Amino acid sequence: xxxxxxxxxxxxxxxxxxAFTDFGGWMMPVRYSSDLAEHHAVRRAAGLFDIxxxxxxxVEGADADVFLDYALAGRVSAMAVGKAKxxxxxxxxxxxxxxxxxxxxxxxxxxxxxxxxxxxxxxxALTERVADFRGADAVRDVSVADVSDAFALIAVQGPAARGIxxxxxxxxxxxxxxxxxxxxxxxxxxxxQWPLLVARTGYTGEDGFELxxxxxxxxxxxxxxxxxxxxxxxxPAGLAARDTLRLEAGMPLYGHELSLxxxxxxxxxxxxxxxxxxxxxxxxxxxxxxAGDAPVLVGLIGEGRRAGRAGYEVFDGDRRVGEITSGxxxxxxxxxxxxxxxxxxxxxxxxxxxxxxxxxRLPVTVTALPFYRxxx
Amino acid sequence: MADLTTxxxxxxxxxxxxxxxxxTIGITDYAAQQLGDVVFVELPSPGSTVTAGQVCGExxxxxxxGELYAPASGEVLEVNDDVVADPSVVNADAFGAGWLIKLRIxxxxxxxxxxxxxxxxxTGGDV
Numbered sequence: 001x002x003x004x005x006x007x008x009x010x011x012x013x014x015x016x017x018x019a020f021t022d023f024g025g026w027m028m029p030v031r032y033s034s035d036l037a038e039h040h041a042v043r044r045a046a047g048l049f050d051i052x053x054x055x056x057x058x059v060e061g062a063d064a065d066v067f068l069d070y071a072l073a074g075r076v077s078a079m080a081v082g083k084a085k086x087x088x089x090x091x092x093x094x095x096x097x098x099x100x101x102x103x104x105x106x107x108x109x110x111x112x113x114x115x116x117x118x119x120x121x122x123x124x125a126l127t128e129r130v131a132d133f134r135g136a137d138a139v140r141d142v143s144v145a146d147v148s149d150a151f152a153l154i155a156v157q158g159p160a161a162r163g164i165x166x167x168x169x170x171x172x173x174x175x176x177x178x179x180x181x182x183x184x185x186x187x188x189x190x191x192x193q194w195p196l197l198v199a200r201t202g203y204t205g206e207d208g209f210e211l212x213x214x215x216x217x218x219x220x221x222x223x224x225x226x227x228x229x230x231x232x233x234x235x236p237a238g239l240a241a242r243d244t245l246r247l248e249a250g251m252p253l254y255g256h257e258l259s260l261x262x263x264x265x266x267x268x269x270x271x272x273x274x275x276x277x278x279x280x281x282x283x284x285x286x287x288x289x290x291a292g293d294a295p296v297l298v299g300l301i302g303e304g305r306r307a308g309r310a311g312y313e314v315f316d317g318d319r320r321v322g323e324i325t326s327g328x329x330x331x332x333x334x335x336x337x338x339x340x341x342x343x344x345x346x347x348x349x350x351x352x353x354x355x356x357x358x359x360x361r362l363p364v365t366v367t368a369l370p371f372y373r374x375x376x
Numbered sequence: 377m378a379d380l381t382t383x384x385x386x387x388x389x390x391x392x393x394x395x396x397x398x399x400t401i402g403i404t405d406y407a408a409q410q411l412g413d414v415v416f417v418e419l420p421s422p423g424s425t426v427t428a429g430q431v432c433g434e435x436x437x438x439x440x441x442g443e444l445y446a447p448a449s450g451e452v453l454e455v456n457d458d459v460v461a462d463p464s465v466v467n468a469d470a471f472g473a474g475w476l477i478k479l480r481i482x483x484x485x486x487x488x489x490x491x492x493x494x495x496x497x498x499t500g501g502d503v
Contacts, residue, residue, distance in 0.1 A: 019409065034467070035438045036413040240412055240439045305416040309441060328438050329415045358434070358441075 007052035008152050008218040016236055023239060024117030026053040031238040038241035039331045042204050045233025046158030048225055049242060051210070052218060055119035056151050057112040057126060061142035063133075064108050071129040071281060072102065072112075073264060075274035079104045082176065084184045084201055088264055088272055089114075089125050090282025095260035096267070098122050099252065101201060103186050111197070111212075115254045119148060129281060152218030156225060156234070157208030157245075159374075164229040165209055170220075171196065178209075191221055203242065205249025205372055244328050247337060250299060250370025256310055256325045257297055257339055266341070267297045268369065295322055295341035299371055300355065300364040302336035305329055308355040308364070314340050315354045315361065321346040324355065330371060337371045338364070380471065384486065385495035388445045391471065392489065399448055399479045399486070403435060405470040406499050411437040414463040419444070419455040419477055426452060426479065428487055433476065435466065448486045450479035 004027040013020070018029035029050065031038060041047050059068060065077035074087035081104050089097040098118040103111040114122040126144045134140045156164055165171065165178055174189035178198065181187055186199035194217040202208035213221050226234065243253070252258050252267055263286055264273050273286065302308065307329045314322040327338030338355070346353060351366040384392040389407030393400040408414060416436040426432040426446035433444035455477050459465050466474040490498060 030439075031412060034413050036415075036464075039438075244438050305436075306418075307416075307436065329436070331438060 005053070007050055008215045009050045009052060009154075009222055012219060012222050013050065013236075018236070018238060021239060024053065024115070026116055028053055029236070029238040031240050032236045035238070035240040035244065036331050038235060038237035039244050041233060041235045042158045042206055042237055042241060042245055043332055044159070045235075046156055046160040046164055046208075046229055047204070047237030047241065048222070048229065048234055049155040049157065049237055050152075050222070051155050052152040052215070053116035054153055055114040055116060055122060055146065055148040056153075056212070057114065057122065058145045058147050059110040059112060059126070059142065060108060060145075061140075062108050063140040063142045064110055067130065067133050067140070067142040068102065068110060068112075069274075069277055069280060070133055071126060072100070073273045073280060073282060074102070075277055076102050076104070076110070081106060082185055082187070084186055084199055086184075086272060088269065089122055090264070090280075090285070091260055092282060092285055093260070094263040094282050094285030096254075096258045096262055096264065097125050097260065098254060099258055099269075103197070103199060105186075105188065105197070113153070118254060119146070125281075150215060151212055152215045152221070153210060153212050154218065154221055154225065155202055155208060155210045156229065157202045157204040157237075158206045158234075160229070160232040160234065161206070161208040164225065164232050164234055165198070167228040167232070168224050169228075170224055171198070174198065183207075191217055191224075203249075203251055204245040205251070205370065206245075206374055243326075244331055247326050247328055247339065248330050248332055248370065248372035250339070250372075252297070252339070253326060262341075263294070265296075266294050292344055295343055296347050297325070297369070298340055298342055298347050298349075299367040299369045300324070300327075300338040300340050300353070301367050301371070302338070302355070302362055302364045304362070305336070306357055306362065307336035308338045308340075308357055308362070313356045314342055314346075314364075315356065316346045316351075321353065332372055336364075339369070342366070381492045383471075383492065384447070384489035385492070385498075386445065386447045386489055387498060388443075388447075390445065390447050392447050392486065394481075394486065397480055397482065398453065399450065399481045400475050401444075401447060401477050401479065402470055402475040403442070403444070403466065404495070407442065408467050408470045408474070411435060411442050412439045413437055414466040417459050417463045417466065417476070419460060420452045422452050422455055424452050426450065435463075444476065446479070447489065448479060448481045450481035452477055453480050454478040
């Protein structure tokens with residue numbers, strides 16, 4: 001076991017006085033000033049996130065699209081060049097190995113972004129699936145490379161994000177203007193002398209961008225964004241704010257809402273699976289899960305200020321019907337929110353349940369996700 | 377803010393200011409920083425009795441839940457209603473306006489506590 005890892009932006013975080021926390025083996029900034037201030041900045045102006053701990057895989061070759069259709073749950077081949085897609089790596093059992101974002105960078109060139117803690121699992125799955133896909137005589141043309149260490153990923157999230165990127169002079173030669181970039185699409189260009197990918201994606205429920213550059217360029221990009229963004233209210237934001245933001249936006253987090261023990265439909269991700277595809281890893285397992293019986297992911301809204309947390313039990317009367325996977329006092333909404341897996345009879349929005357908060361039963365109401373949706 | 381060198385400290389990151397038989401208790405600035413923004417505080421009722429080493433309250437941040445341990449046994453004389461109403465005071469002034477409860481204690485009942493130097497050593501100097 002090696003020691004904790006740091007991103008190329010470690011010195012920036014230290015200079016900003018960040019508190020660090022271990023996340024998937026990485027020492028990441030949990031906050032710079034205040035969790036709440038950083039959360040509110042993202043909702044009202046913009047936040048700057050170092051997400052360089054995430055893993056990147058380059059998938060290339062004439063058969064890359066057919067391969068990804070086989071290796072992932074979604075139909076990647078149907079995506080136009082320059083688009084991004086949320087997808088899942090499934091186990092044979094239908095359980096979730098990881099949730100990923102796939103970018104189609106060229107006709108035969110893709111980038112798969114995976115969670116930091118699942119880098120090895122995804123690398124293993126893709127490598128194994130490449131071998132199976134190629135067959136004994138390696139007739140199909142596809143390669144998978146773990147390029148995580150070569151790149152840094154920085155996110156600018158919030159209503160001011162576009163203005164901030166437009167104020168950054170060093171962005172040049174974009175193959176499409178930021179103003180025309182739809183949600184879940186990406187532009188390629190340069191940051192100074194470096195190659196740059198700008199994607200209109202994120203994990204906060206706000207408009208925003210994720211910027212991929214070579215690791216060597218990370219410091220300059222971070223500094224440039226902070227300088228361009230400060231007049232717009234941009235502040236660096238840590239994992240604590242990222243977690244409350246994604247919870248409000250109803251976005252699942254691997255290890256909490258997603259795991260090998262959960263199939264996509266349970267997590268409300270049935271739409272991510274292209275069930276009409278000919279063959280893909282996990283397809284046979286999905287059919288084995290009894291519909292209507294397995295717990296499903298719901299939102300819970302509470303009263304007061306005391307929040308249910310991951311692991312707390314959910315009850316319908318005296319009957320235990322589920323467990324919370326993530327919970328917090330919502331900084332934006334002002335009341336407690338949680339995501340939980342509950343038995344289907346208890347999952348109807350409007351149902352009143354209780355949660356056990358360290359020995360005290362508190363009432364909660366089942367609600368559809370997300371809790372927060374930005375105004376368009 | 378109290379003179380930090382006159383305070384007693386616990387390994388659970390509470391501070392105790394003793395004045396005669398009255399102990400004022402709070403959590404340290406280090407603990408408040410570790411918790412993150414405090415958003416909910418539950419304290420024992422005035423008039424109730426707390427037992428040394430037992431949980432007597434809760435301090436929640438956006439991220440996590442911390443428990444308040446009674447560093448001594450005694451009767452709760454007063455709780456800080458300002459902190460209950462606005463828990464962010466704990467982050468803003470942990471050693472002052474962010475105090476939590478006042479206990480009437482038997483001076484001898486204050487068990488093993490740390491002095492300032494001992495507490496600073498416990499937190500690796502990061503207070």
